[in-house]
Amino acid sequence: MKTSFNVGLIGFGLSGRVFQAPFLTLIEGFNLKKIRETRPENIKIAQVRYPEAQIVNHSDAILQDATIDLVVVASSSHTHFELAKQAILAGKHVVVEKPFTTTTAEADELIQLAKDQQRIITAFQNRRWDSDFKTVRKVINSGLLGNLVEYEAHFDRFRNFLKPDTWKEENLPGTGMLYDLGSHLIDQALCLFGLPQELSCQLKIQREGGRVIDNFRLMLQYPDLRVTLRAGMLVREAGPRYTLLGDQGSFLKYGLDVQEETLVAGILPTNMPEDEWGKEPEELWGRLNTDYQGLHLLGKIESERGHYKGFYQNLYNALVGEEELEIKPEQARNIIRVIELAIQSSQEKRTISFS
Known part of the structure; x- marks a missing residue:
């Protein structure tokens, strides 16, 4: 069994530069061999951070390289399917940035391939x-x-203007907050609770001149549980990120995982002690108020430490046959199915049975 894998990274924008490369290069068995990027400012960063990687200006330089074992597709959403398909047909293992695809038909084709x-x-x-x-x-x-x-999760931002020169503001397949941040919220909900019985959704464009969905409210209905997933671009004062309500108590969690802010600031996991990475300050710890085994518990719960290295460590272990794959492609496909039904629900203004 091969224990070292050459990696080709397609795209060194926000995804490739901030979320992908810093963590896949932490895994001893992954060798970042090639990076496809064309923007001069990103090329400069890639050359400084990953001097041993070759910078190429076309995806074919990665897809047609027989020494590349794993392709990471971190390009714009509407290109995910075609690039992933080409990579599989070229005999590569593939990581696709979310959203996995723009339709379930595309997802099914990739899974079968x-x-x-x-x-x-x-x-x-x-x-x-x-x-x-x-x-x-x-x-x-x-x-x-x-x-x-009751479970409610938010992924809110505040940007009351449209970013110029970005595909994310264009009306293309796979753009908008439901496909973007919604993919994360839906994945987490399905991971916790499985597939819903039915769902309903409201999609809106709230920013003046906007062409993509920038606000959504999605409700997933289970036999004894209601799940609400929300995201918006006009949330200047954020409420709880998670609200959990049970018949014995509640748990509220404010604030966003600190990894993104740290990475965007240019601080990499290699710039700080391993046990400090992803550690939340106490002011972000969630608050618990509940009755448990005859005790009334009221106070904070220390946050678990986050680390995106876990994704690539699991992938490596799966490639060498030591572990089951955590993010199965069928799970990624189900996220897209929820998104398709959410769009239908919003358009038809009705609750849709999950199918």
């Missing part, structure tokens, strides 16, 4: 390794809240 070629394909759902989500997951599994009846 990967099976036929005996290759691993997965989606970069790194937010499963957020400190807040890891903490929420533990709280739910602990039974501290009793029977959970």
Whole structure:
């Protein structure tokens, strides 16, 4: 079994530069061999950070390189399917930035192709390794809240203007907040609770001149649980990121996992001690108020430590046959199915049964 894998990274924008390369290069068995990038400012950063990687200006230089074992697709959303398909057909394992694809038909095709070629394909759902989500997951599994009846998760931003010269503001397949931040919220909900019975959704464009969805409210209905997922671009004062309500108590968590802010500031995991990375300050710890085994518990719960390295460590272990793949392509496909039904629900202004 091969223990070292050459990696080709397609795209060195926000995804490739901030979220992908800093963590895949932490794994001893991954060798970042080539980076496809054309923007001079990003090329300069790539050359400084990863001097041993070759910078190329076309994806074919990666896809047609027989020495590349794993391709990471970190390009614009509407290109994910075609690049992933080409990579699989070229005999590569593939990581696709979220959203996995823009339709379930595309997702099904990629999954079948990967099976036929005996290759691993997965989606970069790194937010499963957020400190807040890891903490929420533990709280739910602990039974501290009793029977959970309500779960609400937000992924809010504040930008009251349209960014110039970015594909994310263009009306292209896979753009808009539902495909973008919604992919994370939906993945986390399905990871916790499985597939819903039915769903309803409201999609809006709130910024003047906007052409893509920049606000959504999605409700997933389970037999004894209501899940609400929300995101917007006009949220200047954020409320709780997570609200968990059970028949014995509540858990509220404010603030966003600190990894993104740290990475955007140019601080890499290699710039600080391993045990300090992804550690939340106490003011961001969630608040618990519950009755548990005859005790009234009121106070803070220390946040778990987040680390996106977990995604690539799991992928490496899966490639060498030591671990089951955490983010299965079928799970990534189900996220796209929820998105398709959410769009239908918003257009038809009705609740849709999950199918």
